[in-house]
Amino acid sequence: MSEGSQTIVDGKPHPSGDQRFRVLEATMKRHQYQPNSLIEVLHKAQELFGYLERDILLHIAHSLKLPPSQVYGVATFYHFFSLTPSGRHTCVVCMGTACFVKGAASLLSTVEQIAHIQAGETTQDGGLSLSTARCLGACGSAPAVVLDGQVVGYQTSENLGQQVTQMMDHPQSKVAT
C-alpha cells in the first residue's frame, strides 16, 4: 500500500470537508479496514477529535463493518475513551496506591471544592475537566497529578489549589507548571 494514501483517500471525502476525517480514513486504510483494528482506530479518532462523538462512532462502525453496538461497547468499556468533550484545561489526580498513602484523596477533594465539580465532570463553562487515574507510573514523586498533559509530582493541596485556580482564571492559555 502506498504512503500517498495520506492525501488521496479512497472513497468519498467527508461532506463537512473536515481534514481530520482524512487522517482517520488513512489510519483505517493502513489497517485494511480490519475489524480487529477497532481500538487502534478509536485511539486515533480520540487523538484527532478530542473525544468520541456519536457520529464518529457510527462512521467507524460503518467503515470497519462492525455493528454499532460493538463499537459503542468497546468505546465505553475502556477508561481511556471519552464520549463527551473535555474542558479546555484538564486535571487528572492519581489515585494509585503510592499517591493514596501520600494523601491523594485530599488533593482530589481540594480540586473538587475549588471547581465545584466531582471527578469525571467538567465545569459548566467548559473550563476544567477533573478526573482520576489508577497510577501514572510516576509513583517516585507521589502524590502526582497531570495538569494539561504534564505530569507534576510532590503536590500539596495548597500548590495544586493555586494552579487549578489559575487554570480556571485563564481559560485559554496553558498554565506553566
Next chain:
Amino acid sequence: MDLQELQTLAEREQEILDAPCIRCCTVGGCLSANALAVKEQIEVEIATQDLNPPMQVRGVGCMGLCSRGPLVRLDPAGILYDQVTPEDAPELVHACHKTLQPHLPKALSNSSPLQPSTYQPRHHPFFTLQHPIVLENSGHIDPKEIKDYMAQKGYLALYQALYDMTPSDVIDQITQSGLRGRGGGGYPTGLKWSTVAKMPPGQKYVICNGDEGDPGAFMDRSVLESDPHRVLEGMAIAAYAVGANQGYIYIRGEYPLAINHLETALRQARKQGLLGSQIFESPFDFRIDIRIGAGAFVCGEETALMASIEGKRGLPHPRPPYPAESGLWGCPTLINNVETFANIAPIIRNGAEWFVGIGTDKSKGTKVFSLAGKIQNTGLIEVPMGTSLRQIVEQMGGGVLDGSAKAVQTGGPSGGCIPAHAFDTPVDYESLTRLGSIMGSGGMIVMDQATNMVDVARFFMEFCMEESCGKCVPCRAGTVQLYQLLTKICDGKARKEDLESLNQLCEMVKDTSLCGLGKSAPNPILSTLRFFKDEYLTLMHNEGSGDYHPP
C-alpha cells in the same frame, strides 16, 4: 548484519560509551521534575565554556533513585548529583571538568561549588545492595540508540540462539535457569515455553504483557523506557524457541514515553535486520507490533488482554484452554511479562548455571521492585531473590520519613500487607505467599503508623469494584458488597457480627470468581484482618453504649 559486523560495531561503541560522560536521566520521574531542561542547559554550558576536550552528554534511562531527580552522574568517576536544576548547570559542568582534568585550575566566580549527592552509587546501600541484571543498562545507555545497546553485548544472545542453539536448546537453558514469570503468578517460564513449542507447527504468537495495571508499580514502564531493545531481544529469542513469527507488545496508553521509545527501538531493529525477515541472515522471521491499551486493569489478565488485541472488550474467559494451546485468534500463544522477557538475553549469554547461582532455592535470579509510599528513598531497585524486607525498607529505602514503618504492601490489589514485625522475611515467591501476600509484579508500598489499614483495604476494594469487568456475578456484586461493608466499618457503624460476614464474603468471592481479579480481590482484606484485626475491632460500634468510634 553478521556476527563480525556486530562485534566490530559493539567494540567501537563500547569505547565511546566508556569515555568520560555526563549522564542525565531523562525518563519517568526525573522528566516530570524538569530533567530535559537540565540536560539542555548542560549542553549549552559545555558549548559556552568552550571546554577542551569537549565533554559528552548523554540522555539515559532511570538511575533508580527517582525521588531525588533530576539526577545527573559524572562517569566513569560515578559521582551523582541529585535534584539538579538548570541553574546548576555552570557549576556542574565546571565541577565535572575539574574532576576529569584536575590540573586545570580554572575557577568559576562567586557561587559556591556544587555539592555531589550524599547517595554515591559506590557507597550508598541503595545502590550497593543491588544486583542489576534486568536493569544492567538502565541509566547507562541512551534508550533511543540501538548502538548503545549493541555496545553492551546487545543482540548477541539472539545471534547465539539462532546460530549455536536449536529451539529446544534454548528452552532447556531457560528451564534450567529456573526463571519464573515476573508478571505476578511466578509460573515457570521454561515450562510455559515448552508447552507452546510442543503445539503442532503453524501460526503461533508471542505477546509481551506491558499493561502494568498494578497501581503503585512502575518497573515495566522503567524497563521499557530505559532499555527497550532488551525486551525486543527477549521476545525474538522466545519466538525462535516456540516457533512464532509474529509478536505483540501490549502497553498502557498512560505510558507515552515508553511507547515512543519502543517505536524507535522497533524501527531501528528492523533497519538493522534484527527484526523482520531473515534475522541475522538466518531463515528466522519475526515481526513485532505494538498494541496500545486503553485503560482497564482487567486487560492485564492474559485472556482479557488477548481479547483486547483482537479489538474487543477486554473480558476474560475461563481457562483451560490456556493461551499456550488456544490463545490469540485461537492459535497457540506465549504470553510473558516485560521483566520476564528482559531476563532472557542475559540467561542465554551467560548460561543457566550463572542464573541459578543467584537468588534462593526456589526463586532464582533477581527481582525489580518499585519502592514507593512513605519512605525516604523511593525509586527502582533490583535485588537478588531472598533479600529481606528489612534490608529493602530500612537500608536501601532509608526507612520511613518520620516515625516507623507499619507495613509493606506487595502485589497490588491482588496482594497483601506485611506487618513490620515480619520484615526479616526473605523476599521470594513462597515466603510472601506464606504471609498471605504475593510477589506480584513488584510494587512495594511502604506504610507508616499514620496509615489506617481498614482504609487501605477499602481503597483496594474500591479499585477492584471499579475495575471489575462485570462478566461474573461473584466479582461484580461481591466487590460492591465488600466495599459497602468496609465503608460501614470505617464509619463506625458496624457490629462484631459484620466481621464474620466480611470473612465469609471474602471466601466466597475468592472461590467463585472467574478470573484472577475477582479471585484475588479479597486478599487485601484477608491480610489486614490477619495482621491488623485490632484496627477493625476498634472501629466496631458497641451495642447499647451508643458510642461511635469514627476513624
